[in-house]
Amino acid sequence: MEKKIIRYKPDKNCGLTDEQVKMRKKDGLVNIDTTVKTKSILEIMANNIFTLFNFLNLGLGLAIFLVGSYKNLIFLGVVICNTLISIIQEIRSKMIIDKLSIISATKVKVIRNGLEQMIKIDEIVLDDIIEASSGEQVVTDAIIVDGSCEVNEALITGESNPIYKKKGDMLLSGSFIVSGKCLMQVEHVGKDNYTYIISKEAKYIKRLNSELMKSLKKVIKTISIIIVPLGLILFYKQLIIPYNNLENAVVNTVAALIGMIPEGLILLTSTVLAVSIIRLAKYKVLVQELYCIEMLARADILCLDKTGTITDGNMEVVDVIPIDKNVDIKAILSNFAHFSEDNNATIQAIRKNYPLKDKWIVKDIIPFSSARKYSAITFEKKGSYILGAPEIILGDEIKKIKSLIDKYLEDYRVLLLCHTDEKLKKEIPSKLKPLFLILLRDKIRKEAIDTLEYFKKEGVTLKIISGDNIRTVSNIAKRVGIEIKDNCIDATTLKDYKSLKEAVLKYNIFGRVTPNQKRDIIKILKENGHTVAMIGDGVNDVLALKEADCGIAIATGSEASRNVSELVLLDSNFDAMPKIVAEGRRTINNIQRSATLFLVKTTYATILAILFLFINMPYPFMPIQLTLTSVVTIGIPSFILAIEPNHERIKGKFLTNVISKVLPTAFTIVINIIIIMIIASIVMLSREQETTLAVILTGYTGFLLLYNLCQPFNHIRRILLISMVSFFIIGVVGLRNLFSLSVVTLYMAIVITSLILIATKNYQLLTKLYYKIRKKYRQIFN
Secondary structure, eight states: OOOOOOOOOOOTTTOBOHHHHHHHHHTTOBOOOOSOOOOOHHHHHHHHHSOHHHHHHHHHHHHHHHTTOGGGGTTHHHHHHHHHHHHHHHHHHHHHHTTOOSSOOSEEEEEETTEEEEEEGGGOBTTOEEEEETTOBOOSOEEEEEEEEEEEOTTTTOOOSOEEEOTTOEEOTTOEEEEEEEEEEEOOOGGGSHHHHHHGGGOSOOOOOOHHHHHHHHHHHHHHHHHHHHHHHHHHHHHTSTTOOHHHHHHHHHHHHHHHSOHHHHHHHHHHHHHHHHHHHTTTEEESSTTHHHHHHHOSEEEEOIIIIIEEEEEEEEEEEESSTTSOHHHHHHHHHHHOSOOSHHHHHHHHHSOOOSOOOEEEEEOOOTTTOEEEEEETTTEEEEEEOHHHHHGGGGGGTHHHHHHHHTTSEEEEEEEESSOOOSSOOSOOEEEEEEEEEEEEOTTHHHHHHHHHHTTOEEEEEOSSOHHHHHHHHHHTTOOOTTOEEEGGGOOSHHHHHHHHHHOSEEESOOHHHHHHHHHHHHHTTOOEEEEEOSGGGHHHHHHSSEEEEETTSOHHHHHHOSEEETTOOTTHHHHHHHHHHHHHHHHHHHHHHHHHHHHHHHHHHHHTTSOOSOOSOOHHHHHHHHIIIIIHHHHHHHTSOOOOOOOSOHHHHHHHHHHHHHHHHHHHHHHHHHHHHHHTOOHHHHHHHHHHHHHHHHHHHHHHHTOSOOHHHHHHHHHHHHHHHIIIIITTTTTTOOOOOHHHHHHHHHHHHHHHHHHHHHHHHHHHHHHHTHHHHO
16 A cells, blocks of 8 residues: 655745654655667667567577688678678767756755755755755756746747746746746655656557668568478588588578678668768767657657747747837837846847847836836936836727737737836836837747748648647747648647548648647547658657657757657758758668668578478589678678668658569579579589689679669769679689689580570560569559
8 A cells, every 4th residue: 555645844044954854765756867868878888789680680690600610600700790880870879868967957046954065966955945046957857836927938838938837836847037036945855856756658669660671670570480380491401412421401591591691781771871970979969769850760750849949948039119209219229128137038139139238327216027018227317218018018008009000910929128217116007108019039040931831842841739829829830831721720629539540631730738638639640641850849748759759859849758769960951851861861861772782692592492492403502702792792882872862752661662673683693593403413523613613603693783773874873883793703713712613614614605505595575574573563563
């Protein structure tokens, strides 16, 4: 049974006693850190080391090691490199993201035993009395017991306007005090805080919807199912071949099996994605998940929060509309803003627009509050100036200028500045002279309009989902070029999941959206076949960021939002978004092209492994020979092709696109091997001659595919093809002993020439046959 918590009611001026604090700590009622965390270094290492891919390769490596054929262990270098790249990248991301924190304050002022003390956040206990003032962040949920203040809850609820809080009101952890001063009693600590309750729902393991990753996993999974039984049977078959010993049987079997595993493709993918991450780091973009670049490049819907994402959280003065044209607007506003005790967004915007030049002498100041809705300053020999909401300052007198105010209310926040010769009192003076209107609005990030226009041109649908009121959200949408007519809805009118689903498919601008609704909007879009990216910065965005195919956080936002996102814009620069998309397109399109080279080997190796279960002959390759063909026809070319510029839109499915070139090439190589086996059995070729023919023909067919992939030729691709052919010739002729190849005699040269002509013709015929079949059975390939 859960122990009942006894609440204290400390005096606001005395706070808790040492004994009460001791009891709270004993009961565990301390504000321990419970925010969503990044993985530990051990978790990162374990996740990348203990993979099916690594186990398969290590098992094959162990078999080679035990029979002493050490030179055939070279393939393990690829496995080690791939694992290191993944580990290093994840640890790097963890180190950067751990430096950022949702609760930016390090210490807070509490009252204990009647004395003020500065303590760490994780030393706060339930019922502590905390003193907070303008500019400070609320570090734990608390109730005001004295004073009042205005708070900015943008990171928590999405509300952009300051909210007035008085005695008895709750302050939520993660919000900021923008004006005023108060004493508050801690209401929740640790896991009971609002920020934890929201963010704990994001602590599930997210399944990435990466087409590339799913395709690679599909290939690995298929191979893993067949590789063990196939390997055992093939080993047995190789062992019982006359004159074959244990070492040859193991080496031949491993050669067949490592050819089936596309370890080079895994390494290439990791390497190219790592290169992309390094490139994006130049634009201050932190990539926390390798495959997320692809997801943003594939996204057809981009969801955005408003506050802190499209806007930068600040206000700007758009214009001043004179009512009395005989006043010095600059002098009045510069002095009013300079001497104001407020530090809210409105005063900051006025200060920025009207820097102080000639100082006036201040006699009295009334600071702004949400209760008053105005602030006022009396200057010596200048009278009093009052700034605030027109309807509050003027009351019934507003009718004289109401038509003027109404002209601007739709698009701006309208403030009125009035003058009086009377002294300031608690009540607004009765005789006020309206001087001018000040038009303010949320400040759009300077790069936001161009960035959103880029996504629209690319066919990406934009959806704004905000916790702010619908009028404010629609105005922002209008300013950034998003159609608002019949396109906006207040989410408070959507009472159930069904009505939300209907709205999601109809509208693109949502106001007053709760955190759970944000998540459900993303979920509904994904259920309807969309790839969804989400940009957010607040705790209220965490669930949606986690649900999205690609979550993008703003660095100046909450820690929770950064920790669950795949991408973090470190300098909060929206301008980096098109660069991420361009990098994703270059990476995925080029990996797709390079993957063709790797999957050719996987395909022909699998077919040959099955074929040699029924052929009583040694497998035609050794592991080190496959290294030669792989390096010159796959490894080096794939990497060069993968880092070329490529900004084409990603189209189709990964495996469907790749298979069109894989199957004709792979079957050409299989036919080559069958013909070589027939020739070898007829003219009694030696084992070395047989493998030499197999290596040369496999290399040549690989170059046929590489020639096609290099089309259209440019300077780099031409050099690539010529140099790879040259390296291959050097390997076959100059390094034949290393690769266990025979001398190419005149007789063998004639055979090779004949087989090359046959292979060329077979490749052309099989390519035509594939496209004919694909056209006839289009549904299978889509």
